[in-house]
Amino acid sequence: MGLSALGLYGCTQMSTGEELVRESFFNNVAPPGAVYLFLAALVGLLVYGFVRHASLWMIGKPHDQPILREIPHRLRNALRLGLAQDKVRRDRYAGIMHWCIFSSIVVLTLVTAQVAINDDGPVKFLKGDYLLFFRFYGDLFGLIGLVGVGMAMNRRYFQDHARIRWDERPEDHLIIGGLGLVLLTGFFVQTFRITVELFPDHVSWARWSFVAYGLAEFVRIFDFTEGQILFAHKLSWWTHVVLAFSWLGLIVFTRLDHLFFAPVNAFFLRTDSPGRLSRIENIEEREIFGVGYIQDFTWKQLFELDACVRCGRCTDVCPANLAGQPLSPMHLIQDLKGHLANVGPLVQRAGHEHGDARAASPLTMVGEVIRDETLWACRTCYACVQECPVMIEHVPTIVDMRRFLVMDEARIPATAQQALENLETRGHPWRGTSLERTSWMEGLGEVPIFDGSQEYLYWVGCSGALVERNLPITRAVFKLLRESGASFGVLGQEETCNGDPARRLGNEYLYQILADQLVQTFKSKRVQRVITNCPHCFNTFKNEYPQFDGRFEVLHHTQFLHGAVRSGALRPTHRVDASLTYHDSCYLGRVNGVYDAPRQLLEMMPGASLTEMRRSMSKGLCCGAGGGNMWQEEIGERRVNHVRTQEAVATGAQQVISNCPFCIQMFEDGVPAVQPEEDGRLRPFDVAELLERAVFGPDGGAAQPAAAAARGDRG
Amino acid sequence: MHLVVCAKQIPDPETPPSAFKIDPQKNEVIPAPGIAPVLSQFDGIAAEAALRIKEKAGDTKVTVISMGAESAQQAIKQVLAMGADEGVLLNDPAFEKGDPHTTATVLAAAIKKLGHVDAVFCGRQAADWDWGEVGILIAEHMNWPVAIIAKGVELQDGKFRVQRVLEDGFQTVDVPMPSVITVSNEFGEPRYPKLQQIMQAARKTVTSWKSGDLGVDAGAVGAAGARLKLERLYIPEKEGKAEIMDAETPADQAKQLVEKLKAAKIL
Numbered sequence: 001m002g003l004s005a006l007g008l009y010g011c012t013q014m015s016t017g018e019e020l021v022r023e024s025f026f027n028n029v030a031p032p033g034a035v036y037l038f039l040a041a042l043v044g045l046l047v048y049g050f051v052r053h054a055s056l057w058m059i060g061k062p063h064d065q066p067i068l069r070e071i072p073h074r075l076r077n078a079l080r081l082g083l084a085q086d087k088v089r090r091d092r093y094a095g096i097m098h099w100c101i102f103s104s105i106v107v108l109t110l111v112t113a114q115v116a117i118n119d120d121g122p123v124k125f126l127k128g129d130y131l132l133f134f135r136f137y138g139d140l141f142g143l144i145g146l147v148g149v150g151m152a153m154n155r156r157y158f159q160d161h162a163r164i165r166w167d168e169r170p171e172d173h174l175i176i177g178g179l180g181l182v183l184l185t186g187f188f189v190q191t192f193r194i195t196v197e198l199f200p201d202h203v204s205w206a207r208w209s210f211v212a213y214g215l216a217e218f219v220r221i222f223d224f225t226e227g228q229i230l231f232a233h234k235l236s237w238w239t240h241v242v243l244a245f246s247w248l249g250l251i252v253f254t255r256l257d258h259l260f261f262a263p264v265n266a267f268f269l270r271t272d273s274p275g276r277l278s279r280i281e282n283i284e285e286r287e288i289f290g291v292g293y294i295q296d297f298t299w300k301q302l303f304e305l306d307a308c309v310r311c312g313r314c315t316d317v318c319p320a321n322l323a324g325q326p327l328s329p330m331h332l333i334q335d336l337k338g339h340l341a342n343v344g345p346l347v348q349r350a351g352h353e354h355g356d357a358r359a360a361s362p363l364t365m366v367g368e369v370i371r372d373e374t375l376w377a378c379r380t381c382y383a384c385v386q387e388c389p390v391m392i393e394h395v396p397t398i399v400d401m402r403r404f405l406v407m408d409e410a411r412i413p414a415t416a417q418q419a420l421e422n423l424e425t426r427g428h429p430w431r432g433t434s435l436e437r438t439s440w441m442e443g444l445g446e447v448p449i450f451d452g453s454q455e456y457l458y459w460v461g462c463s464g465a466l467v468e469r470n471l472p473i474t475r476a477v478f479k480l481l482r483e484s485g486a487s488f489g490v491l492g493q494e495e496t497c498n499g500d501p502a503r504r505l506g507n508e509y510l511y512q513i514l515a516d517q518l519v520q521t522f523k524s525k526r527v528q529r530v531i532t533n534c535p536h537c538f539n540t541f542k543n544e545y546p547q548f549d550g551r552f553e554v555l556h557h558t559q560f561l562h563g564a565v566r567s568g569a570l571r572p573t574h575r576v577d578a579s580l581t582y583h584d585s586c587y588l589g590r591v592n593g594v595y596d597a598p599r600q601l602l603e604m605m606p607g608a609s610l611t612e613m614r615r616s617m618s619k620g621l622c623c624g625a626g627g628g629n630m631w632q633e634e635i636g637e638r639r640v641n642h643v644r645t646q647e648a649v650a651t652g653a654q655q656v657i658s659n660c661p662f663c664i665q666m667f668e669d670g671v672p673a674v675q676p677e678e679d680g681r682l683r684p685f686d687v688a689e690l691l692e693r694a695v696f697g698p699d700g701g702a703a704q705p706a707a708a709a710a711r712g713d714r715g
Numbered sequence: 716m717h718l719v720v721c722a723k724q725i726p727d728p729e730t731p732p733s734a735f736k737i738d739p740q741k742n743e744v745i746p747a748p749g750i751a752p753v754l755s756q757f758d759g760i761a762a763e764a765a766l767r768i769k770e771k772a773g774d775t776k777v778t779v780i781s782m783g784a785e786s787a788q789q790a791i792k793q794v795l796a797m798g799a800d801e802g803v804l805l806n807d808p809a810f811e812k813g814d815p816h817t818t819a820t821v822l823a824a825a826i827k828k829l830g831h832v833d834a835v836f837c838g839r840q841a842a843d844w845d846w847g848e849v850g851i852l853i854a855e856h857m858n859w860p861v862a863i864i865a866k867g868v869e870l871q872d873g874k875f876r877v878q879r880v881l882e883d884g885f886q887t888v889d890v891p892m893p894s895v896i897t898v899s900n901e902f903g904e905p906r907y908p909k910l911q912q913i914m915q916a917a918r919k920t921v922t923s924w925k926s927g928d929l930g931v932d933a934g935a936v937g938a939a940g941a942r943l944k945l946e947r948l949y950i951p952e953k954e955g956k957a958e959i960m961d962a963e964t965p966a967d968q969a970k971q972l973v974e975k976l977k978a979a980k981i982l
């Protein structure tokens with residue numbers, strides 16, 4: 001860590017004959033080996049810190065993924081996300097700043113190690129040309145480190161960056177200021193040494209230490225005696241050594257520990273889809289279902305808490321937080337971390353007993369440390385997971401606590417409860433619908449029922465069948481499928497909810513019942529390929545049903561339609577003439593990475609012009625309905641759909657296009673609130689509705705149900 | 716204390732209108748395909764009222780009884796999952812197609828067979844036929860007092876203090892034990908069962924009693940005993956007419972509208 005590059009070991013070179021070599025222990029700053037005492041103390045401290053942390057992680061339950069499988073994949077993650085810091089770079093300024101500091105620390109640590117090996121090992125390799133290069137890059141990375149520290153100070157003290165204030169602690173000043181001082185004192189040591197060395201005639205090689213050399217020339221202006229300079233050298237050497245080791249000691253006590261935890265957590269990162277929540281095995285035999293006590297988390301979830309650096313990127317992109325609702329993922333993780341530190345040791349002593357954990361804490365974890373409304377405000381949109389530079393997976397942790405609320409405590413917001421009860425008794429979450437699952441078929445002629453002979457099952461879903469606004473989307477997809485000549489059928493009355501809302505609301509038991517049932521239905525009907533209307537059904541079938549031995553090839557309708565247009569099976573020949581903005585639904589976009597197919601589809605429609613919103617693709621903002629919030633009253637300053645609608649309106653587009661029935665409903669609700677004037681209002685449509693217009697023309701041929709009809713229905 | 720909850724399973728009131736069909740010949744509702752019957756919502760609330768008393772008083776048994784088809788087990792299990800202790804299904808073809816009076820006869824016989832009972836909780840009415848009589852008639856059979864349409868029930872000094880909903884306010888009455896109380900939706904939502912309780916309820920066996928077990932005369936219950944006769948069951952035809960007020964200014968339109976409404980004796 002910058003120790004000796006900057007003169008820790010005193011690097012003087014003497015010209016002996018032809019070759020330059022290093023003189024060890026210049027100026028006799030300290031007895032040989034003194035530095036190793038510091039090093040031993042540091043290592044001891046690090047081991048102590050690790051054991052203390054690890055003993056807390058061990059109170060957790062086993063992780064549901066075998067951590068020692070798929071090692072190459074995990075190592076790639078550790079390299080890409082840990083070492084190369086892919087996610088840190090998503091914020092450009094912070095990315096550059098962090099890279100400066102990180103690379104400086106890594107390179108200067110290597111520099112130090114080389115000096116130690118050179119001085120105390122059998123081979124003297126710091127000589128000749130390599131020594132010159134060594135001096136050069138030592139100084140260069142010292143300088144880069146200072147640039148990083150400067151950028152950090154600028155952001156913290158001059159830019160007044162909001163995120164930094166959310167949870168600022170004294171240690172933060174210590175970390176930045178400390179590192180700055182370590183780097184500076186390192187340069188000083190070298191400067192004074194070079195100043196002394198400049199008296200004889202060694203100028204040409206000293207210039208390779210370009211920073212220290214410059215400073216040395218400056219020091220030479222003043223007429224110090226050699227004794228004074230040597231004293232200053234000794235003083236700065238000791239300051240540097242003490243500061244450097246103290247700073248490294250901060251790893252044990254502050255968030256500097258992310259130095260180790262971040263790459264390790266990248267190694268631990270789930271290797272399957274983020275859209276897959278854990279399955280509770282043998283649910284009927286359990287006594288506790290969710291996570292209500294700290295020791296019911298897995299060790300990996302507890303480890304994650306320690307990895308958090310309070311950077312606030314998660315909270316910065318959280319839709320609930322943006323709308324002033326009671327959820328900040330960063331504070332949630334920090335609150336759990338604090339709770340772990342408070343109760344963890346007591347739980348450990350009490351031998352993992354639930355009762356004791358309760359007694360150990362003056363606060364109950366779910367309800368007091370983490371309030372119910374915080375958990376319910378989550379949209380499970382994965383924006384936090386996407387941004388987290390230390391690879392924390394917030395969503396599964398939140399859903400685990402919801403599982404506790406729903407299954408163990410039966411504490412649920414009234415409207416969410418009604419949705420769950422409706423799922424139990426009626427197999428769909430839409431209480432009060434007056435539609436049947438076949439209502440959308442009216443006037444479409446013969447609708448083929450899936451019997452195993454067709455290639456695709458077109459899965460309409462509850463929202464596509466039972467919510468008035470979505471019927472035109474369902475009809476549009478159907479007509480396009482028919483037009484494309486695809487071999488497909490539907491289940492009609494036999495469709496039931498696949499369980500997604502139950503799982504995300506925390507009722508894993510109900511989810512498993514619904515999922516088991518549907519997997520059986522699919523198997524008995526010999527379903528192999530499914531086209532879904534809704535990205536939530538898509539995610540469930542694709543990523544979660546394999547947990548129930550249901551393996552199907554799943555396409556979202558935008559993917560299928562994209563293929564059909566490209567192959568020429570569908571020809572969008574009619575002009576749509578509209579300026580559009582495209583909204584990525586979380587479960588098609590961020591969770592499943594489908595960004596391009598829908599966009600390309602829009603671009604293939606004549607007369608469509610696409611403008612992106614401020615947040616789009618992997619940075620897209622949730623519509624507000626995710627995580628069961630479709631069926632909840634929102635608590636907070638604003639509604640999430642108003643925030644998102646505002647962003648869509650700001651593009652100046654005439655239409656906002658999405659791919660999800662929930663998003664469309666949220667926009668339909670949001671537009672009148674954001675644009676009170678009816679004239680020139682933004683109009684929400686599904687990609688399929690637009691394609692229907694492009695393929696069939698404005699009247700859509702027979703039984704044209706799309707935009708106008710939908711508007712009429714809604715009155 | 717021993718409390719009894721009467722629970723009825725009814726056709727789902729949320730059946731989409733297009734799926735709701737009747738057989739005009741038999742004067743019967745044709746069960747909508749794929750739509751399962753549900754617990755009458757008022758009975759869930761009655762169960763909630765009984766369970767809250769149980770929680771406060773402690774040492775209380777709650778028994779849920781239901782008269783109906785085998786499928787009514789489902790309604791009983793639902794109340795068991797909420798926290799009731801035992802369930803009894805009164806299932807006999809002889810009980811079918813009766814009227815509120817015959818239903819009350821069967822339920823009262825079952826309550827007597829249960830032995831000591833301190834109170835019976837019913838929904839204010841069943842959400843299918845909306846008679847709102849069975850609770851009252853049970854009280855008649857038992858010769859007990861009855862308080863109907865309660866929005867609050869509390870145990871006080873060995874009596875129930877019942878808050879009743881009136882058309883234009885509330886009334887608080889004290890009802891001694893034993894008694895019948897019918898509970899209204901103003902009481903509040905029934906609880907969502909904990910998963911542990913759902914599992915326990917699933918393992919419980921529901922007792923089944925027939926007319927012989929109850930000692931009721933098969934000729935006095937069900938269709939044979941019914942004194943109410945259903946003349947005709949039909950779905951009313953809905954007709955909508957719109958008339959646009961045709962006038963120059965909105966004020967004139969309003970005037971016209973008021974006159975029309977007066978003529979139709981609405982104002």
